[in-house]
Structures are given as C-alpha cells and as structure tokens.
Amino acid sequence: MNIHLATDHAGFEMKEFLMEALLELGHDIVDHGAFEYDEVDDYPDYVKLAVSEVSIDPENSRAIIFGGSGQGEAITANRFPNVRAITYYSFNPEIIKLSREHNDSNVISIGARFLSNEEMLESVLFWLEIDFDEGRHLRRIEKIESDTYIPSD
Numbered sequence: 001m002n003i004h005l006a007t008d009h010a011g012f013e014m015k016e017f018l019m020e021a022l023l024e025l026g027h028d029i030v031d032h033g034a035f036e037y038d039e040v041d042d043y044p045d046y047v048k049l050a051v052s053e054v055s056i057d058p059e060n061s062r063a064i065i066f067g068g069s070g071q072g073e074a075i076t077a078n079r080f081p082n083v084r085a086i087t088y089y090s091f092n093p094e095i096i097k098l099s100r101e102h103n104d105s106n107v108i109s110i111g112a113r114f115l116s117n118e119e120m121l122e123s124v125l126f127w128l129e130i131d132f133d134e135g136r137h138l139r140r141i142e143k144i145e146s147d148t149y150i151p152s153d
Helices: 009-024 043-056 071-077 093-101 117-129 134-145
Strands: 002-007 028-031 061-067 085-088 107-111
Touching: 002 009, 002 043, 009 028, 009 061, 009 117, 043 061, 043 071, 043 107, 061 071, 071 085, 071 107, 085 093, 093 117, 107 117
Parallel strands: 002 028, 002 061, 061 107, 085 107
Antiparallel strands: none
C-alpha cells in the first residue's frame, strides 16, 4: 500500500515525525509537501496532490494529511471521488476503528494542534491495521460513491 502524506505549515513538524517513523517501519511513503516550514502556505496545494492519488487508486493507497484542526483538509479531501476522509483531533482509538470498519476511510486528516506526536503515531498505526467490515457497510459506501444522490422524503 502506498501512503501519501501532505500538510501545510501547521502540521509540518508532525508530518516529518510520522514520515520518519513510517519509513523505519518499512512503509511505502510519498511525500507531497510541504517540504519546508512556510507560515503562509495553503493546505489545498498539498492536500489535493495526496488525495488525488487515493482517488485514482483507493484500493492500494491511503493518505495522511495534517493541518491545525484538520477540518479544512478533510473538507478538501472529501471533494474527490473515492475518497472518504475523517477528521481526527482527539485521541480516541474507537473513532479510528469505526472509521475503518464502518466507513472504509482511506484518508485521515490529523488536527496537529490537538494531538501529541505519540498519540498521532499510535492512532495512525492502528488506522493502517484495521480492515473494512464490508457487510452492510458496503451498501452504504456504494450509495456514497454513486453518481447521483436523491434524498428521500
């Protein structure tokens, strides 16, 4: 599996920490930037690069994106087909578990201002291990990914 990383200035140090840890564990990493700290950079510039790869190959790719809260990054990510991004900024492994088992999340948007490096690393490693529990959840994912959505009364 290819793991795509992206961040703006707010998550730069955390992304660098995670990249080093994942490389040491033997993961295939693609870093889409930022490549240096720049307090006036814009997260969409980097997030779009990472999540477009997941959009193209959702079966073999995941992305870990960072921002101050992770909110804007997740909003950006979820505009892409085949991308199911969650926002994660409070250490709670149950959120990670459900996001994978029930929603087949393939992008995790980390709120770097709200987690320590250690909490983030533990959460990401757990997220990478959890499988999607297709069952009734597959039907829901297919509805999300369908070309048209018409709300029922």
